[in-house]
Amino acid sequence: xxxxxxxxxxxxxxxxxxxxxxxxxxxxxxxxxxxxxxxxxxxxxxxxxxxxxxxxxxxxxxxxxxxxxxxxxxxxxxxxxxxxxxxxxxxxxxxxxxxxxxxxxxxxxxxxxxxxxxxxxxxxxxxxxxxxxxxxxxxxxxxxxxxxxxxxxxxxxxxxxxxxxxxxxxxxxxxxxxxxxxxxxxxxxxxxxxxxxxxxxxxxxxxxxxxxxxxxxxxxxxxxxxxxxxxxxxxxxxxxxxxxxxxxxxxxxxxxxxxxxxxxxxxxxxxxxxxxxxxxxxxxxxxxxxxxxxxxxxxxxxxxxxxxxxxxxxxxxxxxxxxxxxxxxxxxxxxxxxxxxxxxxxxxxxxxxxxxxxxxxxxxxxxxxxxxxxxxxxxxxxxxxxxxxxxxxxxxxxxxxxxxxxxxxxxxxxxxxxxxxxxxxxxxxxxxxxxxxxxxxxxxxxxxxxxxxxxxxxxxxxxxxxxxxxxxxxxxxxx
Numbered sequence: 001x002x003x004x005x006x007x008x009x010x011x012x013x014x015x016x017x018x019x020x021x022x023x024x025x026x027x028x029x030x031x032x033x034x035x036x037x038x039x040x041x042x043x044x045x046x047x048x049x050x051x052x053x054x055x056x057x058x059x060x061x062x063x064x065x066x067x068x069x070x071x072x073x074x075x076x077x078x079x080x081x082x083x084x085x086x087x088x089x090x091x092x093x094x095x096x097x098x099x100x101x102x103x104x105x106x107x108x109x110x111x112x113x114x115x116x117x118x119x120x121x122x123x124x125x126x127x128x129x130x131x132x133x134x135x136x137x138x139x140x141x142x143x144x145x146x147x148x149x150x151x152x153x154x155x156x157x158x159x160x161x162x163x164x165x166x167x168x169x170x171x172x173x174x175x176x177x178x179x180x181x182x183x184x185x186x187x188x189x190x191x192x193x194x195x196x197x198x199x200x201x202x203x204x205x206x207x208x209x210x211x212x213x214x215x216x217x218x219x220x221x222x223x224x225x226x227x228x229x230x231x232x233x234x235x236x237x238x239x240x241x242x243x244x245x246x247x248x249x250x251x252x253x254x255x256x257x258x259x260x261x262x263x264x265x266x267x268x269x270x271x272x273x274x275x276x277x278x279x280x281x282x283x284x285x286x287x288x289x290x291x292x293x294x295x296x297x298x299x300x301x302x303x304x305x306x307x308x309x310x311x312x313x314x315x316x317x318x319x320x321x322x323x324x325x326x327x328x329x330x331x332x333x334x335x336x337x338x339x340x341x342x343x344x345x346x347x348x349x350x351x352x353x354x355x356x357x358x359x360x361x362x363x364x365x366x367x368x369x370x371x372x373x374x375x376x377x378x379x380x381x382x383x384x385x386x387x388x389x390x391x392x393x394x395x396x397x398x399x400x401x402x403x404x405x406x407x408x409x410x411x412x413x414x415x416x417x418x419x420x421x422x423x424x425x426x427x428x429x430x431x432x433x434x435x436x437x438x439x440x441x442x443x444x445x446x447x448x449x450x451x452x453x454x455x456x457x458x459x460x461x462x463x464x465x466x467x468x469x470x471x472x473x474x475x476x477x478x479x
Contacts, residue, residue, distance in 0.1 A: 018177040024162040029059040049257035062149030071144035091127040101418040115417035118146030122410035128378040199243025201470040207235035219446040231388040234443030241438040245270040256465035260425035273430030282373035294318035294359030328384035337365030386410035409441040
C-alpha cells in the first residue's frame with residue numbers, strides 16, 4: 001500500500017481496540033450525540049428500529065474522524081488540514097484504504113466498533129460500469145465519502161451499557177487512549193447545551209407533475225420498444241434551510257421509525273435519513289440483500305390497513321415489479337457468490353412503516369473465494385429498486401430524463417468495520433444538507449402498465465415523513 005494511504009509502520013502488529021464500559025440505562029444515543037458534538041461537526045449516529053417497531057440491540061456513534069476518504073474520478077485522503085492524493089482510480093484507492101484496516105487494528109469485540117462510515121452517491125455506479133461514465137449528469141461533489149472513525153460509543157440496548165472505544169494511533173499508548181475515553185465519559189455527565197432555534201425550511205423546488213407525467217410516457221415508450229422492463233423515475237424537493245440538521249434527524253426518527261436511521265456529517269455536508277431498505281450486509285463470507293418494491297399508504301384504522309395489505313399482495317403490477325427486482329438481486333449476488341449458494345429464504349412479505357407499507361424479500365449468498373465485501377457492494381450497486389431493470393439500460397434511460405444529479409439519493413449509506421464486515425442501506429427517505437440548503441428526492445418504479453396518477457401519489461406518500469420532519473406538508477408547501 002502506498003505510504004500516503006496508511007500511517008502504520010511496516011511489520012507492526014494490529015493494535016487492540018481500547019474500551020471503557022459504562023452504565024447506559026440513563027443515556028440515550030441522541031443525548032450522547034448532543035453532549036459530545038457541536039452543530040455541523042464531523043461525526044455520525046446510526047440507529048435502527050427493526051421492522052419499524054422494535055429497537056435493534058446496538059446503536060453507534062462516532063467522533064472526530066482520523067481520516068476522510070473522498071473519491072470521484074481520482075481520490076484523496078484528508079487527515080486534519082492535510083489532503084493527500086491517492087494513486088489510481090477512486091474505486092481501487094477506496095478498496096486499498098478499506099483493505100488496510102485489518103492490518104492496523106485487531107478484530108473488534110463488537111461488530112462495527114470503529115471503522116469507516118459514509119456514503120456512496122448514485123452516480124458512483126459509473127465506477128462499477130465505466131460504460132455509464134458519460135451517461136450521468138456531472139456533479140461537483142465527491143461520489144464516495146467515508147470517514148475513518150477511531151473514537152466513539154457503542155450503545156448496547158439489551159444490556160443497558162455503553163462501550164466507549166478508541167482505535168489507537170501507531171504511537172499512542174493504552175493509557176493515553178483511556179484518558180481520551182475518560183474525557184468522553186466526563187462530557188456525557190455534563191448538562192446539555194441550550195436547545196437551538198427551531199429549524200426553518202423554505203420549499204423552493206417541488207415535483208413537477210407535467211414533467212413527471214412526460215417522463216412516465218417516455219419510459220413506457222422504451223418499455224414497449226423492448227429497451228427495458230422498468231425504470232425508477234424520481235422527482236426533487238428542496239430549498240433554503242436554517243438550523244441544525246440534527247434536529248431534523250430527531251424529528252424524522254420519531255415520525256418514521258425505520259431499520260436504518262443515520263446522521264452522517266463529513267466535509268461540510270450532512271446526510272440524514274430513515275431508510276427502510278438494506279442494500280447489502282456482509283458478515284464474514286455471508287452476503288444478504290433485501291429488495292423492496294410494491295407500496296401502499298398506511299391505513300387510518302387497523303381494518304383499512306389490512307385491506308390495503310390485501311390489495312397490495314393482489315396487485316399484479318406490484319407483484320410483477322417485485323419479482324423482477326428479486327431476480328435482479330439474485331443476479332447481482334450471483335456475480336460474486338459461490339455457484340448455487342444464492343437463495344431467497346423470505347419472499348414477498350409485507351413490512352409496515354409509519355407512512356407506507358412495502359413488499360419485501362430476502363436474498364442470501366456465500367461470497368466466492370477471493371471476493372470481498374466491497375466486491376459485493378459494487379455488484380449490487382445501485383439497487384434495482386432505485387434504478388430499474390436491466391440496470392445499465394435503466395440508468396441510460398434515466399440520464400435522458402433526469403438532468404439534475406441525484407446526489408446521494410439512490411446511492412448507499414453505511415459502515416465498514418476493521419474486520420471487513422459491512423452494512424449499507426439504500427439512500428432513500430434521505431436528506432442532503434449543505435451550504436444553507438437541503439435537497440431530497442422520491443421516486444416510483446415505472447413499468448408497462450403504470451398509471452401516472454398512482455405513481456404521482458406514490459412519490460408523495462414516500463416524501464410525507466421527510467416533509468413533515470422539515471415542517472412542511474406532502475405537497476411541498478409549508479404547514
